[in-house]
Amino acid sequence: MEPFPYDEFRPFQREIYKRTYSGLKSGVHVIINAPTGLGKTAAVLGAVVKYVLETGASAHYVVRTRTELEPPIRELARMAERGVVVDYAVIKSRQDMCCYDQLKRLDYLEFLAECDLLRRMGECEYYPPKDVDVPLRSTSAYVRMLCASGSCPYEYARQRVREARLLVSTYYYVFGRERADVKDRVIVIDEAHSLVDSVARLHSIRVSEADVRAAYKEARRYGFVEEARKIYALLAFIKRARGVASVDELAGVLGGLEVEGAAWEVTKRRIESGASPFTPLVLIRELGRALKGRARYFIEARAEESGKAIVLYPLEPEAIIRDVLREARAVAHMSGTLPVSLYAETLGVARYERVDIPFNAFVPRSNYLAIVDVGVTTKYGERGEDMYLKIAQRVAAVVNVSPGGVLAVFPSYEVMKGVRRYLRLSIAHWYEDQGGIDWGGLPDRFFVGAVARGRYAEGVEYVRGGRSLLATVVIVGVPYPEPAPYLERRVESLKPRLREAAWSAVYLYEAVVSVRQAVGRLFRGPRDRGVLVFLDRRYVEPELWQSLSDVLAGSIIVGDVRESLSAIEDFFGRG
Numbered sequence: 001m002e003p004f005p006y007d008e009f010r011p012f013q014r015e016i017y018k019r020t021y022s023g024l025k026s027g028v029h030v031i032i033n034a035p036t037g038l039g040k041t042a043a044v045l046g047a048v049v050k051y052v053l054e055t056g057a058s059a060h061y062v063v064r065t066r067t068e069l070e071p072p073i074r075e076l077a078r079m080a081e082r083g084v085v086v087d088y089a090v091i092k093s094r095q096d097m098c099c100y101d102q103l104k105r106l107d108y109l110e111f112l113a114e115c116d117l118l119r120r121m122g123e124c125e126y127y128p129p130k131d132v133d134v135p136l137r138s139t140s141a142y143v144r145m146l147c148a149s150g151s152c153p154y155e156y157a158r159q160r161v162r163e164a165r166l167l168v169s170t171y172y173y174v175f176g177r178e179r180a181d182v183k184d185r186v187i188v189i190d191e192a193h194s195l196v197d198s199v200a201r202l203h204s205i206r207v208s209e210a211d212v213r214a215a216y217k218e219a220r221r222y223g224f225v226e227e228a229r230k231i232y233a234l235l236a237f238i239k240r241a242r243g244v245a246s247v248d249e250l251a252g253v254l255g256g257l258e259v260e261g262a263a264w265e266v267t268k269r270r271i272e273s274g275a276s277p278f279t280p281l282v283l284i285r286e287l288g289r290a291l292k293g294r295a296r297y298f299i300e301a302r303a304e305e306s307g308k309a310i311v312l313y314p315l316e317p318e319a320i321i322r323d324v325l326r327e328a329r330a331v332a333h334m335s336g337t338l339p340v341s342l343y344a345e346t347l348g349v350a351r352y353e354r355v356d357i358p359f360n361a362f363v364p365r366s367n368y369l370a371i372v373d374v375g376v377t378t379k380y381g382e383r384g385e386d387m388y389l390k391i392a393q394r395v396a397a398v399v400n401v402s403p404g405g406v407l408a409v410f411p412s413y414e415v416m417k418g419v420r421r422y423l424r425l426s427i428a429h430w431y432e433d434q435g436g437i438d439w440g441g442l443p444d445r446f447f448v449g450a451v452a453r454g455r456y457a458e459g460v461e462y463v464r465g466g467r468s469l470l471a472t473v474v475i476v477g478v479p480y481p482e483p484a485p486y487l488e489r490r491v492e493s494l495k496p497r498l499r500e501a502a503w504s505a506v507y508l509y510e511a512v513v514s515v516r517q518a519v520g521r522l523f524r525g526p527r528d529r530g531v532l533v534f535l536d537r538r539y540v541e542p543e544l545w546q547s548l549s550d551v552l553a554g555s556i557i558v559g560d561v562r563e564s565l566s567a568i569e570d571f572f573g574r575g
């Protein structure tokens with residue numbers, strides 16, 4: 001019997017299963033791009049389990065967020081019910097897995113200090129973990145059962161990392177600063193389109209004036225005079241920093257600052273005096289460690305409500321990812337919205353097996369109408385009140401003829417606000433910055449204004465009873481990220497390797513992923529039916545058209561709202 005969670009393969013699942021398995025066997029990267037709703041998690045996981053069971057290799061399946069741990073765990077549980085058992089462990093954040101509810105409410109660094117103390121003093125009743133068997137059902141059941149058996153779930157999972165044949169974790173444990181050893185393992189990356197951005201976030205550090213002032217006071221109070229002097233220099237650096245700050249200058253300010261010993265000494269003395277073990281010196285320690293590491297950083301100074309802060313972003317998260325992937329035995333990258341070639345080029349993956357199921361192969365052409373309206377654009381420099389009015393008229397007209405929900409995705413808050421000033425709607429409507437949607441009680445006809453990469457555009461499901469609640473998705477403009485100093489520096493740092501593709505790797509990539517995410521809100525399966533309206537003339541330009549050709553092929557190109565309306569009415573009339 002094949003290690004697969006279901007009796008039968010659905011369309012395309014067998015192809016994904018077979019090609020993933022053969023790709024892993026030949027040790028190349030496999031990049032699987034297939035629309036949401038096709039069942040790729042089951043297919044890829046089946047192939048990985050088959051490979052693991054046949055070869056004796058181990059695999060590490062990584063997801064972006066803790067809620068995304070559930071689908072692979074569900075599929076593994078189904079496989080186990082069918083007799084396909086693989087030795088596994090699940091890891092998410094130590095704090096999420098902690099058995100003490102009161103510790104979950106602390107700031108993360110404070111929590112780490114408390115946990116460390118409890119373990120060192122032998123006062124955690126769940127540590128060390130016991131050798132128990134836990135059946136696989138869900139992450140919450142896994143954590144609950146381990147706590148009930150007197151075992152810290154995090155420590156339990158960490159102990160099993162070496163022997164487990166399949167680890168399921170968030171990105172953090174593979175791509176974070178304290179990453180797990182992946183040598184000779186198969187790595188499966190879920191939601192691979194968000195990998196670069198997620199790794200950039202994992203390696204970013206924010207240090208505020210208030211943090212540094214607290215660290216300075218702590219160093220003075222416990223007699224670490226030299227450390228206090230350098231921390232004071234850091235405080236002065238943050239106070240005078242504006243916009244983009246210099247990494248070299250920060251390194252100079254921190255040069256020779258060593259707070260490892262001071263942080264530990266202060267922790268001990270705080271414990272002796274009955275205070276919380278957390279000292280703000282650990283943040284200074286983290287900052288120093290980051291600057292001494294291999295990643296190159298970009299520093300942005302921000303004026304926040306509570307004072308100034310600096311944020312360090314890694315300039316080339318791709319280099320951090322490459323360092324990890326090069327140790328792996330094989331890698332499977334999964335996504336539903338990936339610009340495959342651009343992704344591979346950006347990561348520097350030269351040889352790969354491409355399993356790309358186009359949108360128009362999954363959703364029958366008769367189930368959707370795509371319209372590109374070249375009469376408008378949100379291109380920078382052409383935006384303005386006239387353009388916002390034209391766009392609002394188009395959106396309102398489309399809402400009027402759509403028999404179900406309409407999702408409009410805007411490239412930015414600024415454009416959304418501009419268009420919203422002219423948009424008059426007579427049905428229930430909400431915008432990304434408002435909240436308050438009763439998701440269970442959405443009426444048949446409604447309008448949601450979302451911002452690309454925001455929660456309403458990517459994080460929520462417009463589904464009831466397994467079918468999409470949306471009739472129409474309108475993509476206003478092209479959702480390129482707004483140009484920002486960090487992104488500009490990213491482009492510059494990628495240029496030596498990617499040349500003219502560097503801009504596309506940073507800007508076009510995000511736009512394509514965002515468009516596909518928006519399309520995926522409507523089409524959760526091949527039976528869903530609806531209209532896609534692209535409100536920007538740039539969609540007919542070669543690079544964008546090419547990157548979205550499976551969605552845009554067969555589009556009606558219009559320059560006038562009346563042409564769109566008759567096509568939409570005709571489409572829904574046929575339904």
Ligand code: SF4
Pocket residue numbers: 094095097098099100103114115116118119124125126127152153154155
């Ligand atoms: S060791 Fe104890 S305090 Fe630390 S995470 Fe586990 S259960 Fe919580």
